[in-house]
Every structure is written in structure tokens, then in C-alpha cells.
Amino acid sequence: MAITIILPKYFSATSAGNAVRVCKKILDAEEDITLDASNLVYADPLGITLLGAALHDAFSWNLRVRISGLGEDVGGYLQRMDVFHGVDFVKCEPVKKRRRNRGDSLVELTRVDEVSDVDETAHRLAVAIVGRFPGIDPDEPPDEMSGYTVFDRLVEPIQYSLCELLENALTHARRGSHGSAFVWVAGQYYRSSKIVRLGVTDNGCGFLASLKGHPELRRKRHLDAILTALKPRVSCNRDLGIHDDSVNQGVGLTTVMRIAKHTGGRAVILSGNALHDTDGRSGSTPAGSIWQGVAVALEFRRDQLARTNFRELLPLVEGIPRIPLRFE
Amino acid sequence: MRTQLPLTSYAKGHLAGTRAAAAPLRLRAEEILSSGGDVVLNFRGVEATQSFIDELIGYLILSQGPSVLERIVFRHCSENLRAIIEYVAADRCDQYLKRPTHH
Structure with missing residues (x-):
């Protein structure tokens, strides 16, 4: 069994309350998680750190996390920002942008x-x-x-x-x-x-x-x-x-x-x-x-x-x- | 006797940042002061955060009193750094003097 959590359109400081609401759902999850990213169009560094911290908690409980519906642009960006390390991608193909030197x-x-x-x-x-x-x-x-x-x-x-x-x-x-x-x-x-x-x-x-x-x-x-x-x-x-x-x-x-x-x-x-x-x-x-x-x-x-x-x-x-x- | 302590090895780039980085320098300064010497803090090429300066001299003021400043020289400070040092010294001296137990 897995629960589905819908990511908001904006995951950022200007909509920090919504970002926290979603992160709280991730933190409270007791079963595997599917993140529905169909609506997500933008994330900023605050949103990225909140999401990273919440996913870290889920992984510490050995929960499996999948993400679906991730758009190409925001997906490529978030992947380059290393947000989804350990997350399985379902029905989304984030473009693997060339990584810059370290x-x-x-x-x-x-x-x-x-x-x-x-x-x-x-x-x-x-x-x-x-x-x-x-x-x-x-x-x-x-x-x-x-x-x-x-x-x-x-x-x-x-x-x-x-x-x-x-x-x-x-x-x-x-x-x-x-x-x-x-x-x-x-x-x-x-x-x-x-x-x-x-x-x-x-x-x-x-x-x-x-x-x-x-x-x-x-x-x-x-x-x-x-x-x-x-x-x-x-x-x-x-x-x-x-x-x-x-x-x-x-x-x-x-x-x-x-x-x-x-x-x-x-x-x-x-x-x-x-x-x-x-x-x-x-x-x-x-x-x-x-x-x-x-x-x-x-x-x-x-x-x-x-x-x-x-x-x-x-x-x-x-x-x-x-x-x-x-x-x- | 004056002992010069260069700050460059406590900085990353041009900034000495954390309290954790300042603590070993403060311990070295305390050794020099306890042996009767004066300390020259050489900031050439180095800026510092308020936290770094507070860990370095704020701690000394609270533990030894404002008179410890008579034995510390601040060399090659930028305008920003000078403002931070003056702030930390004034604030911690005020705190020390307002303590009910310092007499």
C-alpha cells in the first residue's frame, strides 16, 4: 500500500505554508509514498530544503518514495539539485541535464x-x-x-x-x-x-x-x-x-x-x-x-x-x- | 611580551566564520594571557563574523573582565571588522558590568 501526496504548484518561500503542509504529510506517513507532481511548476531553495528534509525522514523509516507526473523542466531542475536522491520515478522522465563540475x-x-x-x-x-x-x-x-x-x-x-x-x-x-x-x-x-x-x-x-x-x-x-x-x-x-x-x-x-x-x-x-x-x-x-x-x-x-x-x-x-x- | 596570532589559518577564503573555528584560537590567546603576555590578533586579509569575534573576545571579557582588552591588540582590521569588534566589546563589557556577581 502507498499513500498519494499531491505536490502544490509552487514549492517555495512565497507559498511556504503549502510546502510545510505537504512536508507534514510526508513526515506523518506510515506507508510508502507516491508524490504526485503533476501540478508542480516551481521550487526554490527553501522548498528544496524542506522537501529534502522531509524525504530524509521518510527514508529513515525505510519507506519507499515514488514520484509521478513530474514535468520535464522542473524535473530536470530538481534532479540537478539532488532533491530526489533515492526516489523512484514513475510516469515521468526528467531530463538528465549535464551536471556541472563539482x-x-x-x-x-x-x-x-x-x-x-x-x-x-x-x-x-x-x-x-x-x-x-x-x-x-x-x-x-x-x-x-x-x-x-x-x-x-x-x-x-x-x-x-x-x-x-x-x-x-x-x-x-x-x-x-x-x-x-x-x-x-x-x-x-x-x-x-x-x-x-x-x-x-x-x-x-x-x-x-x-x-x-x-x-x-x-x-x-x-x-x-x-x-x-x-x-x-x-x-x-x-x-x-x-x-x-x-x-x-x-x-x-x-x-x-x-x-x-x-x-x-x-x-x-x-x-x-x-x-x-x-x-x-x-x-x-x-x-x-x-x-x-x-x-x-x-x-x-x-x-x-x-x-x-x-x-x-x-x-x-x-x-x-x-x-x-x-x-x- | 607580545605574541602575534595570524587569523588567516582560521578563515575559509577571507572569512573567519563559526564559533567552533574561533574556540582553538581563543584557547591559544588564553594561554598567552595567563602567562602574562599580550596578544596581537593579526586580521590582515581576514574578515570575521560577529559570532567568531564574540567567541574570541566576548568570551574572554565575560570570563576575565573588560580589563583583558588592555592586553589585546587588533591589527589590520577593515572598517567592517572594526565595527564588529567594537560592538562585541561594548555589549559584553556592558553585560559583565551589569552582572550582580562581578564585584
Whole structure:
């Protein structure tokens, strides 16, 4: 026996609630799954990471997953993004587009298991994305004053954002009974709109569990937990612990959201049954659709990436005396 | 005595990113500080995330107090990096000084 799950027309940040609803069906499945992709026309990196995480869960229960009705264009794209690894194709023949060489193809769905892999993954992914920008030469001579190339300046905010999100996901998400949580990441540069989109999804404890007991979280609801996590200087472990292990400043996620906004882009955050969009669309996901973990979609406008100015992005430190520092 | 610690080996490309990558550098800095020396963090060719800088110096401020900054030199910092270091230092010094137990 198999259950059939119909994929929506759009599997993306703009219809994240629908994507989560379908993923919840995959996660709840107790028998083999047939994904009906007849309606599917578009998926973005957030949708790809959500689907990748949900399929990983199904495979971990030894369920067989088939997909039917996949159109040639979206099928070829999703296959190149490595979304359907282990999935059987039925009544669909995705075109096997020629794979690019590995160094240029790491926008594909990638699962990150260990914090020690984060720096390397973030760098490779950022370089792969910027490497697709037309007219940018990674080998041009660096600026004499700064020592950096334009390529370096474009890579930095993407790599910065990925580092913060991936390390957060692999530390905060693994609290409680979620020690084996993973994180999935995918990205793409859209040439026509000159926009970079990233998706980072984990299947960990989610913001509500992570911030449980935090005095800033006044209502124990997923949306309140997302909004609380976005407040500067709010973290579940801002002070040194009993064992003096690592601490958090509660600024990383906030800064990443501000980088996206600063470039003229936006961010969408999903956790539990709540969704927050920096464009102002916040609220609950459709009834019954819950994401166990955190999923983040980021959008950057290419033209603004190299102008990232951290003095404008970091939270204000009003009322705090300036600390004399020894710069040379 | 001043001991210089180059950051390049802690970066991927030009960015030093994760707390996990900063922790070994912080341990090395702690060794130098505990032996009475000053630390020179040489950022030539390296940018860093706020998390990396916080793991490096925010942790030291919380564990040893703001005076530890008198023994740390930040060399060859870009404008962005300088803004991040100033933010982390101000925020963690404020947090340390507001602790009920720091006296």
C-alpha cells in the first residue's frame, strides 16, 4: 500500500505554508509514498530544503518514495539539485541535464551534519553562487587598498549569512531530544532578476523549545518565539554556563536578516506553525501544517551585496560607554 | 611580551566564520594571557563574523573582565571588522558590568 501526496504548484518561500503542509504529510506517513507532481511548476531553495528534509525522514523509516507526473523542466531542475536522491520515478522522465563540475554545482541540496563542516560548506556554497554572476572575475587583481577583489566582496555577505545560520541550526536545534537533528542548505542565483536565494532548514527543536523559559518570551507560541529570536541580544545561552562552555550573543540571526534587508532582499522564517516574513507577512501556517525545526529563506539583491556595511547593520549600543580598544 | 596570532589559518577564503573555528584560537590567546603576555590578533586579509569575534573576545571579557582588552591588540582590521569588534566589546563589557556577581 502507498499513500498519494499531491505536490502544490509552487514549492517555495512565497507559498511556504503549502510546502510545510505537504512536508507534514510526508513526515506523518506510515506507508510508502507516491508524490504526485503533476501540478508542480516551481521550487526554490527553501522548498528544496524542506522537501529534502522531509524525504530524509521518510527514508529513515525505510519507506519507499515514488514520484509521478513530474514535468520535464522542473524535473530536470530538481534532479540537478539532488532533491530526489533515492526516489523512484514513475510516469515521468526528467531530463538528465549535464551536471556541472563539482566546484560550480554546490548550490545543490546539501546536508550538513557537523559544526566542523560549516565553514567549508558556507564558503564553497557562496563561491559557487557568486561564480555564476556574469561579469565577475574571481581571478582579477585585488584592490590595492583593501586587498580584496569584487568577487571577495560579493562572497562575504553570503558566506557570513550561511555560517551564522548553519552553526545556529547545528547547535540550538540539537537541544533536548533533537540531538540527531541535521540541516539542509540549497541556493541559487536567478540571472533574470539578479537575485540570490538561499534555503536553510533544520529538523531540530525549533525556536519555541530553544527559547523555552526565556524571560523575553512572554507567550508560548511559535510566532512569538520567532519574533523573540529576532530581537537583538536574545539568546538561550547569552551568559557563561556552569561548565563555561560556548555562549551566544543573540545577534547572529538578527544580523543575517538585516543583511538580506540591507541588500534590498528579504527573509522568511518558519518554525512550528508560524511564519514570519520581513516584508510584513507574519502569522500561522495553514491548519495542521507544522514544521518541526526551523526553516529560513534568504533573498539578496546582487547589486547591493558588495555594499554590506556592518556598522549600519549591528544593533545599537546606546547608553553603553565606548570601550577603548587597541587597534593598530 | 607580545605574541602575534595570524587569523588567516582560521578563515575559509577571507572569512573567519563559526564559533567552533574561533574556540582553538581563543584557547591559544588564553594561554598567552595567563602567562602574562599580550596578544596581537593579526586580521590582515581576514574578515570575521560577529559570532567568531564574540567567541574570541566576548568570551574572554565575560570570563576575565573588560580589563583583558588592555592586553589585546587588533591589527589590520577593515572598517567592517572594526565595527564588529567594537560592538562585541561594548555589549559584553556592558553585560559583565551589569552582572550582580562581578564585584
